[in-house]
Amino acid sequence: MPELNLDKILASLDLRISEVTLPDEYDQISKDYLGKDSLLAEERKKLPTLSNEDKKKYGKKLTELSKEIESKIESSKKQFILDTFQKKEKEEFTDISIDWNRNEGSYKHILSSVMDEVVNIFSSIGYEVAYGPEAETSWHNFDALNTPDWHPARYESDTIYLNSDLETLLRTQTSTVQIRHMEQNDPPVYIVAPGRVFRSDQLDATHSPVFHQLEGLAIDKNLSFTDLKGTLEYFTKEFFGENIETKFIPHFFPFTEPSAEVLVKWNDGSWLEILGCGMVDPNVLENVGYSKEYKGFAWGVGIERLAMLRYKIDHIKNFYENDIRFLEQF
Template sequence: MIDKIKEHIAEAKAFKAQTKEEVEAFRIKYLGKKGLLNQFFADFKSVANDQKKEYGQALNTLKKAAEDRVNDLKEALDKKEDTKGYYGDLSRPGAAIEIGARHPISIVKNQIIDIFSRIGFNVSEGPEIEDDWHNFTALNLPEYHPARDMQDTFFIQTNPDILLRTHTSSVQVRYMENNKPPIRTISPGRVYRNEAISARSHCFFHQVEGLYIDKDVSFADLKQTLQHFTTEMFGKSKIRLRPSYFPFTEPSAEVDVYWGLETDIDYRITKGTGWLEIMGCGMVDPNVLENCGIDSKTYSGFAFGMGIDRIAMLLHQIGDIRLLSENDVRFLEQFKSAL
């Protein structure tokens, strides 16, 4: 009798069905009130005592095999019907298409590129792994120059002359080496500095630097260009330039835009002054022009640079710079409607 139960176990496990009716017939055959399981349980009293344990285990195995097979077949047939209904009903509304989202860094970078492209600037790019000449020396930062300490650099250990670029000014050097004036270009890209990571700073971030080289370029041209940019980008037309120092420009200045003091956030981000620093700028140092093969007696120019991350945080009210690189989908989905 135990052998007969084992035959039914094998039969139950191998059973296949194409319709729910076949599944129901199988269920009744084994699990119904008059099914085989109840018959085998009724015969339990006539089994020899030394076989009762094995007989009971076989019955439990048969019961589980029959129940599992019924559930699996029902689930498979239900899924098959759902799929058929989903694709077979031509009047059914189409599934909604998920809208992609641009990263806030890309949004702000594209806005900056668009503003400067409308006044004649093209876009130039360069390698993120640079050599000492393009990143420092050509920019009026010779070896042992104290201003190098302003930028904590990631050097390649096997070759101290190779490093991760600390600014996109290196792209401007390469552009000047390969193009003759007039030059009007912006250089967006990622840069690296060995800084502690916090809510306001990171070891990598993004910059856009601009360069204009031509005859008779003046500081007034620089100010007018920056005035146009801040008006287009922020809707703020009031700016001020504060004297500063950069090795590759002379004179140099920090650019502040008047943000206002209309809200509590305005007070916080401007520290109660209403003024917000957005970039550095200056007239290109003649030494830099000469290093790049441009006659400094004939040509002059200006340069400027700004951090895309900080502007993105400002425009989109992002409180932690680390959110820009953590790839948290919940954060990125907030920018689905942005261009």
């Protein structure tokens, strides 16, 4: 029975493997040790000349050897590839502290985001968005809202007028949308109206000729003052957080009665006004021809004020200057 020096073969294989520099070399090693010109193949050719018993015995031995070579090459190759990649990975380094994308914000204007957030809060309790014109008639801005010509409240705001008979103006409050909406729609009404309002002020740190309000109006058969309270407390909790404290103090608006201002308690313990509200005055409902069985409530909230409170923005001018350093922060 021929005796192949197995140890010698395996030792030479180890040597070959240790000299590998490229993964492709493993194919040649396989060929050299397992291919048709390999020592192993030579030995296999001898098998037919052996006795049955030897054939069986030697054949088994050769098969075992072949398996061992195969697994040695396979595992070495795997290891080689793994080592290569690991070495490559160890050499690679990324400095993730670099921020190539300068803009951290949403690209949306902060006033849009705040308006959207407020709209969503009211939309979640059944309010739809209504729209009304910004250049308005004095009737919609004042008279229909129970503020006739002689009313002192008419002089409180510095109204921007568009014609000399003072019949058209830039709306001073989004409450005009209450009238526009009710003129065109029958009750029940559950609407919010975000939008621009105008006053005759120069743009500076605390004033702007343009700012935004969101008007809310609910008119239905059984709405009362407690519903007004519940609705606006829901809003302050959704916007400022579950633990915000809210209080209602009496106020005056020509188009609501009773009227109130809503204050929230800030971190420093002070109370801040955030909105005005009230039960819609019966005269307003009469002006739009609603029947007496309907009543409801309305409120108006300043969007800039909400944004300034929440984000500690100190200058109202920031909102309208469009300085990219400001825009990018939100």
